[in-house]
Amino acid sequence: MMKNSFQLFARRVRSDWFYQYKALRTAVDWVIAFYFVIPLMIVAGYQYYSWWAAQPSWFSWIPLFLVGTVFYLFAWLGTIRYFVEEGDQLFLRQNRRWFQHLMLLGYRYSLVLQGITTLLLTLVFLPLLVQTYAFGVPQIVCFWLLTYLLKINLGLLRQLLALRIQGILLWLLRVVGFAGLFFLYQMLVTGVSHSANYIWAILLLLLGLVVFLSKIRLQEKGAFSADIARERDARMRIVSLMLIRVMERKRKPRRRRPLLFRSSQRLFKGKGAGNGIADLLAKSFFRNSTQWKQTIQFAVLISAAMFILPGPLKITIWILAACVLAFWRKSFCKDELTAPFLNLFPIQDTAKHQALQLTTPILVLPALIFISLCLGISFFTWWGPILMVGAAIPLAYGTSSVFTSWY
Numbered sequence: 001m002m003k004n005s006f007q008l009f010a011r012r013v014r015s016d017w018f019y020q021y022k023a024l025r026t027a028v029d030w031v032i033a034f035y036f037v038i039p040l041m042i043v044a045g046y047q048y049y050s051w052w053a054a055q056p057s058w059f060s061w062i063p064l065f066l067v068g069t070v071f072y073l074f075a076w077l078g079t080i081r082y083f084v085e086e087g088d089q090l091f092l093r094q095n096r097r098w099f100q101h102l103m104l105l106g107y108r109y110s111l112v113l114q115g116i117t118t119l120l121l122t123l124v125f126l127p128l129l130v131q132t133y134a135f136g137v138p139q140i141v142c143f144w145l146l147t148y149l150l151k152i153n154l155g156l157l158r159q160l161l162a163l164r165i166q167g168i169l170l171w172l173l174r175v176v177g178f179a180g181l182f183f184l185y186q187m188l189v190t191g192v193s194h195s196a197n198y199i200w201a202i203l204l205l206l207l208g209l210v211v212f213l214s215k216i217r218l219q220e221k222g223a224f225s226a227d228i229a230r231e232r233d234a235r236m237r238i239v240s241l242m243l244i245r246v247m248e249r250k251r252k253p254r255r256r257r258p259l260l261f262r263s264s265q266r267l268f269k270g271k272g273a274g275n276g277i278a279d280l281l282a283k284s285f286f287r288n289s290t291q292w293k294q295t296i297q298f299a300v301l302i303s304a305a306m307f308i309l310p311g312p313l314k315i316t317i318w319i320l321a322a323c324v325l326a327f328w329r330k331s332f333c334k335d336e337l338t339a340p341f342l343n344l345f346p347i348q349d350t351a352k353h354q355a356l357q358l359t360t361p362i363l364v365l366p367a368l369i370f371i372s373l374c375l376g377i378s379f380f381t382w383w384g385p386i387l388m389v390g391a392a393i394p395l396a397y398g399t400s401s402v403f404t405s406w407y
Contacts, residue, residue, distance in 0.1 A: 005101040012083045013109065016235060051127035059132045065308055067125060068189040071143075072182055074121055075151040078114060080159065080217075081234050082106035084227045103218060103227075111152065118148040133193055142199055143192050149206035150185060156213040159230075163223055171293060179300055186308065277355035281333045285363050291332060298324075299367040303374035318375055318388075319395070322368055326399040329363040330356065353404075361400040368392045 051059075083106040088099065122129075122144045129135040135143065157177075161170060191199045217223075285291055302321045306314050337352050372392035376385035 005098040006105065008098070009083060009102050009105040009109075012085075016083075019235060048124075048127070051131075055127075055131045059128055062128060062132070063310070063313065064133055064189065064193060065186060065305075067128065068186050069182075069305075070125075071121065071147045071189075072150075072185045074118070075147050075185070076154055076178065078117075078151065078155060079230055079234060080107060080110040080114075080152070080155040081231055082227050083109075084224065084231055086228055089224065100218070107214065107218065110155075114151055114155075115148055118144060118151060122147070135193070136195075139192055139195060142203065143189070145203050146185075146188055146192065146199070146206075149203060149210060150181075152210050153206060153213060154181075156210070156217050159223075159226070160213065160217060160220070163220060163226060175297055175300065178297070179304060182301070183304065183308075275355070275358070277337070277352060278358040281336055281355060281359040282362055284336050285329070285332060285359075295367050299370050303371050306371070306375045306378045314375055314378065318371065319399075321371055322364065322392075322395045322399045323403070325364045325367055326360060326396075326403040329360045329400070330403050332363075333359055357401070357404045360404050361397045364396040364400055365392070368396050 082103040084099075084103065088102075122140065126140070129140060129143070158174075161173060165173065188199065188202060191202075298321075302317065305317060309317060333356050337356075369389055369392045372388040372395075373385050376388035378384070379388075
């Protein structure tokens, strides 16, 4: 019998940690821990110590922009939990004081946990920050606070937006917000590295925004169902990672009249099963809203980085982006080839491999051409866009050929 809301909160936190521990135990038994995890931790600890003893030469190859990108992605990910459950609708919500205190305790728990995880990430990059970028103690504290306060604000803003806006408008706002805040964060990180005085004023502004958004979020009406779904996802995060390759992907129902290729015209000329499957794969990709939304996000982020990165690093990121796109498209196509509909037909693996080789570069080209165009524009020459867009075609076919050389 729970005597107060704090005991109920403590019980739910213990239950969550025990659940995560049992999930990890299913993947990491004593054999894996003894022969892999413990040696890996020892090697990582020794390597971390060696970074302090002598700075590796490759530290100088890592720009501050790349470090800022890692910290920004970390700040964007994650959520704020309130530890509400389905049964609370029948019992706990009748006691308004208990329910609000439970949410407040969950919110405070999330603040502490995210502060600790942000601090751990900062400690991992501490040798690089101190030895390469000459960060002092005030700059390290400022960098940690900047990332931490941004992470809290982003978590609150995403929840508030999801409660008020739905559909494509919410997705567009997230894309615009992700890109805009990315450049703002990079500017602030540069200000931290130069010990700019305005950074402390920005931190005070972010702290005030946390207080303001927290009051709005904790008093929000009609958020109970969304909080339950968010809590369920947070509780299942480790299990979801382990089962991502095991559970069958749920296929969303397709619209009767697709937006693209309505007349089902052939995309690839020629006869044979390979060409027919290639048509199916290409149309499946372009009709999949999740795929092209993620592609737009990826292309916008990489293209924006081209205007900031130094010259040699731009070409490296350009090639890496092509490799990522080729691997991404191949994975999507192989997933589509396991559809139950295709399993009804006796299709040979050679025909599937031929379709994979034919489709992958076509799916890589749209995003890669856009990235190449932005890369060419970043050179600020008349021949830059022409050269890089022309080079995107052989790069798309070359990387696709490498990644589809095996089925």
